[in-house]
Amino acid sequence: MKSLRVIYPLLLVCISVCLIVDLEFAVAQNDSKGKTKPDTAPNGAKDKDSAGEVEILPKLDQMQIPTMEELLKKPPVDWIVLENDAVLVVEPIYPRPDTLGQLELAFKESYNWPKPKSKEEIEEQQKMRAEMNFIHITLLDEKENPEYRIQRKSVKQIIHHEDHILKRIDLLLEKNDLKTAFELLLVLDRKHRDWPGFDQRQKQLLLLEAKDKQNSKQYLNALAYVQDLHTRDPQYPGLSELAGEIIDVMISQSVQEKVYRKAHYYLKRLESMYPRQPSVGQWKTTFLNESDSILKQAEQAASQQQYQEAIQAVSHAVVVWPTNPKLRDSLLRYQKRFPMINVGVLETALDETPYFLERESTRRHHALTQIPLFEVSRVDQIPHYQSRFFEQWEPTDLGRRADFILRQSYSPWESHPVMLAADITRHLRSKIAPGNTSYDERFDSYVRSISSTGPFTFRVYFDRVPLRTEWLLSEPVNSPPLWQNISTVQTDPETGPASTGEEIFVSSRFIVDHHREGIVSYSRAVPEPKDMRNFNVAQINEIPYRSFEKSFQGLLLGEVSVLPFLPAKLVSFFKDSEDFNVVQAAIPLTHVLQFNPESKPLQVVELRRALAYAIDRKKILTETLLHESRLLNGRLITAPYSTGLQVYNNQVPQREYSFPLAVALAVASQKKLGGQFPTLRMLCDPNPEAQAAAQEMIRAWSQIGLKVVLIPNTAEEAKKGTPEWDIVYRTVAMTEPVMELWPFLTVGKGARIESLEILPDWMRLSLIELDEATDWESATALIKKLQQQLYSMAHIIPLWEIDQFHVFRKNIKGYADRPLNFYDNVEQWIPEPYYPDVESFTRN
Missing domain, CATH: 3.90.76.10 (Dipeptide-binding Protein; Domain 1)
Structure with missing residues (x-):
């Protein structure tokens, strides 16, 4: 009995070894390698050869995971792990992934095949079913006959090339080498993105990337990774806590910067992902308490009849927390008592700029402050x-x-x-x-x-x-009033101060109340009586934006209620909107190039004409300014005033674009200038569209060999004083050209005899003759003749006129239907109480 107990385990071990190393059951070579059947092969030779082969195979624990370079540059390989943990390195095998599982499933499904009807079909099915017990492999080291097949039951596991990539990614993630891990993951994504384990590594990488960006204080990028991972797996372990930590910091920074809209936006993003996140409730409570505190300050100001401070406080409370249920009543009550309108502009009249001539902001300022x-x-x-x-x-x-x-x-x-x-x-x-x-x-x-x-x-x-x-007599009386005591108006307890130091003249309309952070606030020079039933606008705030797009965004979000300017591409949008009214101005805005009369190079008529012929005015007007819009009308002109005026000479032909003629004139002028063109300096109206058109013209002039430099429109340049310039791009809106042309041509020097010294003799005589005209008919004839002379001699280059449009939110009432100036009838504007949509406060 003892001998049997010893012999029986040894016998089992021998049988197992034979099953592993026997080529008939373990590795079967291609039929071309030999005709000897496995059953007839000498057992001694078979065992020796197999034993020798198994002895040279490495064990799994001895194998090294392929490096990054091997995975990317060398051909892909799979590892076949035998039952004794020996590893065969072979070319990729199929089907994949889970080769063993797929073959096992196919083997089981083979018993569901249709019942064979003949002996041949029986043998065929048996043969196919027997084939499923083997895996076909191609060895890497064998050159003559590398193809073999191996029995499935002899294989412990198969590690595919893609599995190697995943293991290498795991090692990289452990070392926090996220960039390299991402590169490998991207390779796997391109080859086999549905590979088991791919999604799990991708999610892990997103979480680690978010943490890495958080540690480097790149919170916006970290939030992007969090949002991406949330869309894939909202319940991913640790994601909720990480999202709370990141957004909490971002909200804190926004509150510290007083940018509450941004803070609300981030809070809404956190709430949309994890409504039960503790930070959500904490921040809502914080904002509500701060808003309530501001409302109490507003009530105290209103109790002292300081309604300006009250409406400003309530407006701030709306920004802090727009969902406060107490806001609506307070806002409606104080806004009705002290109506205030926010106007979105691209620049204010108080901005520093090297452009010393009249511009859109100064025209608005003069119309608002003077009568x-x-x-x-x-x-x-x-x-x-x-x-x-x-x-x-x-x-x-x-x-x-x-x-x-x-x-x-x-x-x-x-x-x-x-x-x-x-x-x-x-x-x-x-x-x-x-x-x-x-x-x-x-x-x-x-x-x-x-x-x-x-x-x-x-x-x-x-x-x-x-x-x-x-x-x-169309000028304001800029002197203090003799009779009325303005100081009593400034300290009216009901309306608050009308000024913070600016002198009130007898023709004052509104005055600058304060100028903070770029925002210019205008208040009535004389406030309305306190016993009025319905109050008109008491204060206008001009809020500057960096670009057209930002001002439009501010209008849609409720930051401002009025825009004084609309480009062509957006007129149709606002005309179709139910929330806004679009109003067309009575006078179009005229764009014109003017040359410095004291610039020696531009005293050469050939150079001025070369500059004129080199400009494709129609193309610039259509593509750069009008954006091919038919709604905003624009027209080429030959004078620096509107084509709709009686004094405009329609008989003056348009100067057509001609590049060959421009080059010929440039060559002719170059000879008069000593064979070399000087660099010309161009001053341009701060209007962004004028700036864009100026850039197009500078490019056109460079094609004929002229170098023109645009003077930067910056505060630093303004501090240098009045710049030296040769060309100026102006925008004007003349209504009385007979009287306004003289000061226009002297470029800011006024209508004085002394100012005419810089002009040619024929122009001086023409302007004096026009000024001395005694009847309208002769004045019209003289100015039409002068228009033709100025155009033919290219002393100015009239470019185009563009219809102006203003947009008002529909809660604003009382404005003119066809205003000459933006602030026409401004005293009678009535802003009805408007409470912006709460959702607008949380948009990005």
Whole structure:
């Protein structure tokens, strides 16, 4: 019995070894290698050869995972692990992945095959089923006959090439070599992205990337990885905590920077992923408490009748936490008492810029802060004037005298002080007094004397009859009022201070209340009476944006309610919107190039004409400015004023683009300049569209050999003083060209005889003759002739005129249907209380 107990285990071991090393059962060589059947082969030789082969195979624990270079550059290989842990390195085997599992499944399914109907079919199925017990492999070291087959039951496991990649990725992740791990994962993604284990490594890599970005304080990138992993597996271990940590820091930073909209956006992202995350509730409570605290401050200010501070506090509370249920009533109550409008602009009049001429922001500023004695009410080929101060004006003595009667009462909504005849006569006398800082040589040539005939009446005597008395008096009276005590208005306890130090003139409309962080706030010079039932706009805030796109985003998000400018590509969008009204201005904006009369190179007419012919105006207008839009009309012009005016000469032909002619003129001018072109400096209106058009023209001029440099529109450049320039790109909106052309051509030097010295003789005589015209017909003929001369001699290059559009949110009422200036009728604007959509506060 003892001998049997010893012999029996030894016998089992021998049988197992034979099964492993026997080529008939373990490795069967290709039939071409020999004709000897496995059953008839000598047992001694078979065991020896097999034993020798197994002895040279490495064990699994001796194998090294392929390196990165081997995995990427060498041909892919698979490892076949036998039952004794010996490893065969072979070419990739199929089917894959899970070769053993797929073969086992196919073997089991073979018993479901249709029942054979003949002996041949029985043998065929038996043969096919027997074949499923083997795996076909190709050895790497065998050159003559590398193909073998190995019995499935002899294989412990198969490690595929893709499994090697995953193991190498695991090692890289342990070392935190995320970049290399990602490269390997990308290789596997391209080859076999549905490989078992791929998704798990990808998720692990995303989590580690998020942590790595978190450690390097790249929180936005970390959040992107978190969001990506959340879309794949919201319940991935540790993801919820990591998302809370990252977003908590981002919200804290946003709150510290007072950018609450960004903080709400991040909070909403966290809540959309993990609503039960503790940080969500904590931050909501924090924002609500801060908003309640601000509302209490607003109530205290309102109790002291400081409604300006109250509405500003409530507006801030809305930004801090828009879902506060107490906000709506407070906002509606205080906004109705102190109406305030936010206007989105691209620049303000107080911004520093080297551009010293009038621009869009200064035109808005002057229209908002000053009321001229006469102002243009509408333009129908010729301008029509109105006055807010005069009840009656009448020329007498064949136009040599004019009598004026002032209004004695004003409507409650009017924002200027009471004006007396003494205020006007004092101002006008200073303009005809040589040596006075307000002396106006051109005005003095018309007016002989001014006399006051009563508190609300005065008389003007003329040396020569002006073409339009209204235009001659179309300036504001920039002097303090003599009668009204403005200090009582500034300290009104109901409305708060009207000014923080800016002097109020008798023609003041709105004044600059404060200028902080680029935002310019304007308040009424004279606030409305406190017993009004419905209040008109009390304050206007011009909020600057870096680009058109940012200002449009601000309008859609409710940061501003009005935009004074719309480019062509967005007019149709706002016209189709139910939330906005689009208003077209009465006068288009004219774009024109003007040359410095004191620039020696540009005194050469051939050079000026070369610059003109080198510009493809139609292409720039269509592609750069209008964006091929038909809604925003634009037209090529030949004068620096609107084509709709009576004085515009339609008989002047358009200058067509001609590159050959431009080159010929450039060559001719080069000879006059000594054989070399100087570098020309160009000053451009800060308007972004003007800047874009200027860049296109500079590129066109470079093609004919002219180098033109654009002067940077920066505050640093402005600090250097008035720059030296040769060309200026201007935007103008003339309504009375007969009177405005002289100061336009002298480029900021005014309408003085001295300013004409920089102009050619023929232009001086033409301007003086135009200024001395005594009737409208002769003046029209003279300016049309001057237009033709200026265009043919290329002293200016009129480019195009573009219709202007403004957009108002529909809660704004009272604005003009066809305004000449953006702030026309601004005193009667009524902003109805508007509570922005809460969702808009959490958009990115």
